[in-house]
Amino acid sequence: MTDFDIIIIGAGPAGMSAALTAANGGLDVLLLDEQPHAGGQIYRNVKQNHSKQSWFGKSYSSGINLVDALNHIKITKCFGATVWRVEANKRVLWSQNGESKVSTAVHIVLANGAQERPFPFPGWTLPGVMTIGSAQILMKSSGIFPKDSVLVGSGPLLYLVATQMIEANCPPKALLETQTLRMMINSLIHLPKALLNMKSLIMGFMFIYKIKSAGVPRYKSVSRLEAQSSGNGSIKFLFSHKGIRKSLTTKLLLIHQGVIPSTEISRSVGVDHSWNTSQLAFQPIIDKWGKTNIDGLYIAGDCGGINGSEAAVLYGKIVATKILYETGKINFNLYKKQSFSISFSLFFTNSIRLFLDTLFAVPQETLSPSDETIVCRCEEKTVGEIKLGLNEGITGVRQLKTSIRSGMGQCQGRMCDAIVRGIMLNNISQNDINILAPKARSPIKPITLGELSKMKLD
Amino acid sequence: MLNNQSEIAIIGGGVVGLSVAIGLLQSGHKVIVCDGEDSDARASFGNFGLVWGQGKGWNFAPYAKLTVDAIAAWEDFSKNLNDLSGLDVSLDQNGGFEFFTDPDKLNNFISMLEIQKGHAGNRFNYEALSGDELRNQIPGIGSKVVGATFSQLDGHINPLRFLRALRRAVKVLGGQIKSNASVKKITSNKDGGFSLILANGSVTSSEKVILCAGLGAIKLADQLAFKTNIRPERGELLITEKLGDQLPFISSTIRQVDEGGIQIGGTHADVGMDDNETLDIMVDLARHAVEIYPALSNVRVLRAWGALRVMSPDGYPVYAQSEEYPGAYLITCHSGVTLASLHASILSDWIENNVRAPNLEAFNENRF
Amino acid sequence: MKTDSRFKTLIKSTNDVNFTLFGEIVTVPKGTTLAAAILSNFGEASRITETGALRTAFCMMGVCFDCLVEVDGNPNIQSCMVLVHDQMVVKRQIGLRSIGISKDD
Incomplete structure (x- = not known):
């Protein structure tokens, strides 16, 4: 006997939707998340921010429906729960308040999301340099907003956060974009397909319109980035723009170069991974149901490849639908009908992906x-x-x-x-290089020897 | 097809192969080292870095003697390596402990050390300490420790820096290290010498070939008519976050790398080529560490891993020359770090079979 | 030398937590992560690496381990992953952690 039918790791859009679909279908779910609240990074603190100003936009506020729905009799939720080991036999080790626990299930769904792509340049480790994602987390979770910040990098999040900062009356001093004309031209070939996700395209244009209207200076095709400490905690940020070396001084340099899947759990449990040549990151090899090479282990959302939060909700649903069918909770017809409808939505949502991947390609100097x-x-x-x-x-x-x-x-x-x-x-010459996903080992997050030594195993 | 002529080809770019290469290069030979794939078993990535004597060869006198020779040669070896590579492997030979929480096991180990002492003569010595004596000497040792043995000879190095130093030294001495060079087939040429066919189809030729491929030798040994059955034995390890303070002891199961992290290990499992870490062992290792030195209790584990030891049937080293294919040698052992000081010196005499050649008859594979 | 916070607080709270941060008593809303509390009160480093480099929180989501501090005597705590509580005593993480009693900063 296992403790649960499903253990879902990560209570972001994918994990929440998988949990709800599974619970509504009658399965017992354990939902684990390292953060204190449900929502993941995208809907972080959405519940706590409910009554407050709507700086973060409608898309963010919509997350509250998922969070509220988690109050479900079939869902056991544990927050502040750090998963430190997942085993192919569907045993999950997790730590909460300094004590480790063992939970077992028939199925495991990894929905542990993504992380921002490391964006290295000289000085990126200085105090005063943070990621744009981190600034957004601070805005959402603590109501603290960047003062006179400079945003640098590339990707949809750059525009979204700039817009949110403008809405909150804390506009950035400048927006520096690493995107080049070449990237824009390269992306055009994917534009026709991207038109199928018109909603996201329009949203993107709205962000840029708001940034322009707010009069935030934009520098495009910036390169040769370097941050220097310039006394009193300020950052002097140097960059090349239109062939000229320029600099801006700021208290807070916020950087972003897209996101990549968090694969340490999937790699540690033995899931096969492949190199995504357009996203330049490793991702687990999964089928359209999120199934991996390990029986009973599924992957949903951005940890399976970057497709964004809207797609993550759909991936969560499709994985749970598959599990409901495999456990006999829904019949074949219902399964077919539901999965067709989810796949249909996914097709439209994901139609923008190649366009975005090409438009916001990773610059050579970041690689x-x-x-x-x-x-x-x-x-x-x-x-x-x-x-x-x-x-x-x-x-x-x-x-x-x-x-x-x-x-x-x-x-x-x-x-x-x-x-x-x-x-x-x-x-290294291409003949010599052999790109394999590095093996990850447990503990996935550090735990003390004392905590480990006190574990009681059957 | 590439064709490289070299006097001696060494198959295996781990601690053993590279140490042997250094000795041969310093004796003036032309050496090529064929190093395998990144994903190979590579015991050299998982080792504990001990330069250790206690318990070694208690029931095999030649090994007890070889070990004390190796330990004695380490100081010079590490200096030589530092000169060649520019890297200090942080050799620390200030003595090491074996801790016990079971009095029977302690007594048993003491009788083994007595026998070992008999084999190595006055060149090996140890002390036995009661739990209280130990706690007096090292405050903070846990109350469950019933005693320990201590040998002044024991010590350790930084194992990963050591591997890098060996690579650098081989290059400085003019040796060639071929990467991604998995040897798939070895043939002996009619006019003498050997041809090594690599996975990518290229061929390397040499007058002599030395098989130092660790577990990779399992597939190649019989091609050179060696009969040693090499098998993997998994050891699991924990590595902790770095500490600013220095652990007041080293033992064969708990040691601090000079960078500050603590390695905890010393387990044995016969599980084939599976190098995964297991929960039961992780918990056992953590319990062991906390029992021996309770202050480690709030130190975090960053990573656990399994690595595969290279074991001969009796666990002792094999130094063998192929009877059927003269010029082909098999060198395999699981104490590649301790023995490296000898591998980098006297083995070249043995391979040259010159007047200084050590007598390694006892390590021939005839014993199996 | 004290550097002012690089952030401004827009959302005020009535439910506050008081604790000791880098030797000063600070007040932040209940439910704040420690890293957010640090960033809203200090602009300077919250950690000094083993080579003496200055660092602060970078990713805010438990990935980078640059926000390590000492909390109530426990070293190397990811401040972005813990919530503040009353009477908490937080010190900078200076260099490598030690076992035994922590040094004063």
Whole structure:
């Protein structure tokens, strides 16, 4: 006997919708999330912000319906619950308030979302440099807003957060975009298909319109980024724009270069991964039902490949629908009907993806930054040190990690793996490179020896 | 098709292969090291970095002697390696403990060390300490520890920096290290020498070939008519966050790397090539660490992992020359770090079979 | 030298928590993450790495481990992952953590 029918890891859009679909179909669900509230990063604190100003827009407010619906008799919710190990036999180890627990289920759904792509340049580790996503989390969860910030990078989140900041009367001093004319031209071929998701396109244009109306200066095709500490905690941000070296001084430099799937859980449990050549990130290999190579282990939402929150809700539904069918809770006809309707919606939602991936492509200098740039924030290793290792004949990520120690610190490579891979791709001949997803090991998040030693196992 | 002529080809770019390469290069040989894929078993990535004597060869006298020779040679070896590579492997030979929470196991181990001492003569020594003596000496040792043995000879290095230092040293000495060079087939040429056919189809030729491929040798040994059955044995480890303070001891199961992290390990499992970490063992290792030194209780584990030891049938090293294919050698052991000081020195004499050649008859594979 | 916060607080609360942050008594709304409390009160580093580099919270979602601080004597706590509580005592994480009694900053 297992403790639950399904354990869902992550209470963001995918996890919440999977939990609701499964619970409504009669399955017992355990929903685990590391944060104190449901919502994930996208709907973070949506419930707590309900009565407050609507700086964050309608799309954000809509998340409250999912959060409210989680009060369901078939859903056991645990927040502040850090999953530190998932086993192929469907055993999940998680820690809450310093105590570890074991839960078992017939099915596991990983819905642990995405993280921002590390965006390295000299000075990106200085106090006063944070990610745009982190600023949005602070806005949503604590009601604190950036003062006179400069936003730099690329991707839809850049415009969304700038708009939210303008709405809250804390407009950014400037918007610096790494997107180039070449990227825009390359994306045009995907525009016709993207028109099928007109809603998102219009929303994007609305953001840009608001940014323009607010008079926020925009610098496009910026490159050769560098942040310097300039006394009194300010950041002097240098960049090249139209062939001229320029600088802006700001208290807060907010950076963003898209998001990548969080794969440490899927990699640690033994799911096969592949390299997504348009998103330049590893993602688990799943079928259209979110099924992995491990029996009973499913993946939903952005941790399975970046498609955004709207798609994540649909992926959560489709995974749960599949599980409901496989456990005999719904019949074949209902399963077919529901999954067809979800797939239909997904087709329209995802039609914009290639356009976005190409339009907001990762710039070369982010993939392979200058030598003095710190790659591994934990172990403080630079690009130059990585290249030195490569010059010693290293051709694989494991060899590099063990030799240089990049990825061996507290974050266990979450922040440097994507950068290291970019550097390798740029510095090793294609014949020699063998891109494999690095093996992740438990504990997925650190736990103390004391906590581990006190675990009671059957 | 590439064709590289080299005097000696070493199959295996781990600690053993690279150490042997250094010795041969320093004796003036032309050496090529064929290193396999990034995803290979690579025991050298998982090792504990011990330069250790206690318990080694208690029931096999030649190994007890070899180990004390190796330990004694480490200081010079590490200096040599530092000169060649520019890397300090942080050799610390200030003595190490074996802790016990079971009095029977302690007594049993003491009798083993007595025998070991008999084999190695006055070159190996140890002390036995009661739990209270130990706690007096090292405040903070847990109350469940009933005693320990201590050997002044034992010590450790930084194992990953060591591997990097070996690679650098081989290059500095003019050796060639071929990456992604998995050897699929070895053939002996009619006019002498060997051809190594790599996974990518290229061929490397050499007069002599030394098989140091760890578990990779399982597939290649019989091609050179070696009969040693090599098997994997999984050991699991925990690594903690770095500490600013220095742990007041090293033991064969708990040690602090010079960067600050603590490695906890020493488990044995016969599970084939499965190198996954397991929950039961992670919990056991954590209990062990907290029992031995309770202050570790609030130290976080960053990572657990399994790594595969390279074991011969009796667990002792094999130094063998192929009878059927002269010029082909098999070198395999699971104490590649401790023995590296010898692998990088006297093994070149053994391969040259010169007047200084050590007598390694006892390690031949005839014993199986 | 004290650096002012890089953020301004737009949402006021009536339900506050008081605790000691880097030697000062601060007041923040209940339910605030410790990292947010730090950022809304201080602009300077909350952590100094083993090589002496200055760091603050970077990702705010538990990924980067740059927001480590010492909470009630426990070192290396991800401040973005814990909520503030009354009487909490928070110190900067200076260099590597130690085992034993923490040093004063």
